[in-house]
Amino acid sequence: MNKPPRSWRSWLSSLWLVALGLLALGWTMPILWTLAVSIHSPDEPLSAANLWWGSAPTLANFSQAFDIAPFAQYYVNTILITLGILAVQLVTICLAGYALARFQFRGQNVLFFLIMLQMLVPSSALIVSNYATIVSLHVFDTLLAVMVPFFGSAFGTFLMRQTFKQVPRELDDAARMDGANWWQTLWHIYIPPARPALTAFALSSISFHWNDFLWPLIVTNSPSSRPLTVGLAVLTQLGEIGAQWPLVTAGTVIVVGPLLVLFLVFQRQFIDSFLHSGLK
């Protein structure tokens, strides 16, 4: 066997580390630059020679961004939308998951298949009809319009069905013998051990709907119902503002800053939830 000498190999592996470090630095550049330019004075033009925070860093861009766009309102809307969707989903998926995990009934497989179809058909491909539905229900440009298509979740239902199936049937029977009705059984026997799965579902649902863009873009038309993503797009697309990068980057920081801070704090949980969910 002809192995390279030890010093050679450690040299090679530190070369890998340097390459990896440079790549990681490159990966971080976009956000570092955005942060730097967001405090760049609007009176100083950006140029190849004056790329970062400039000679007089300022928070003026942030106050101007808040003046032009109602980011506080957008935040409230986004929070209401994500939590509203989640609250309804938690109820619907627990009920449906329980039915599919612990009951035998006629048409069970057909109903399960119909629900699972939602996982195969992307909701974004159904905007033609869902937009028409929202208009005919007279809820266009409301928070409800942004939320309602997601109240039923095939993924969540599937997840709860699998989780509830792990609960020993004897526990269920014992609770019934003690006179518990179905919702007491669900609440006391099934929900507690399902908490990790519910948390994972919650985090992935929140991050999906927090970031969603196309659907809210279509069904909202005013600051009172717009989420952050659409609000940022509106700010970026304002013709005369488009080129004012310090302002636009400040808007971007307003949108992503709290997310990044939350992520830094709850890194582990976020990554676990991504691992559990995959799709949405």
Add this chain to the structure above:
Amino acid sequence: MPTDSLTPPGRARLSSVALPYLLLLPTLFFITVFTLWPLARVVYGSLFLQNQAVQTPRFAGLANYQALAIDPGFRDVLTNTLVYVVVTVPLSAGLALILALLLNREFRARGLARLAFFYPAMLPMVSAATIFLFMYTPGYGLLNVFLSFFGITNQNWLGTPSQALPALMLLGLWKQTGFYMIFFLAGLQALPHDIFESARLDGASALQTIRYLTLPLLAGTTLFVTTIAVVNAFETVDQVYIMTGGGPVNATNMLLFNLYETLFNYLDVGKASAISVILIAILLIFTALNFFYTERNATYE
């Protein structure tokens, strides 16, 4: 036999028969109204002409599909989408695997390096696209400034038809790779340690170990990552809306953006329905192939 006066047997049985249906009702209701019915409606609607010229829907058979088939603009859309999928999926999954292999080893600042690659996955695509719009600015955009050190002159990435789609792909790569890397890292950590120990004792080189042990053992993770990467890539739309509007000259127009503009800019409901059906069909065919491939491989495992 004592009878329960509170719940007569007949009523008890009836309610327990109805119970599972009642539990499923909310989910079935929302999925019927916002998935099943819309699905039927786009398929049906794609057979009708309904646009600004034809206000009341008129049955037209496959006319919308025929119009799309001969439309060179739609051919661009299909080509762009397929090119985007075929290029970005292997690149981002491959890079994610390499990063996971490197970041699975012990070294200082490992957590920081993982963070550097993963954070883009946390950002909304709209914000990431805004940041990259800025990165690509001609003149002082960070990408041009960086490339000027290597003697590459100022480029208008998003304004040049041959460069705009690659520019969107670079954003996709930056945004998604860290997300896929996490799955590979989890896959790597679940692998049995003793096999690798014996491979090392047998004198297998690092590359041999990866080729003959790690990659085959990670096949399941790879399939999973590839599947979500393909679905994500087919649904590319936010960055097109923010960065290029499908241009220049249709160079970055993709299926979902084309669906959006057909419906809201050209107000052609019939054609938009046909595009929806095509998008859904592509994804269903992909899922079916994926399913059969997995089933076949599962039988001799």
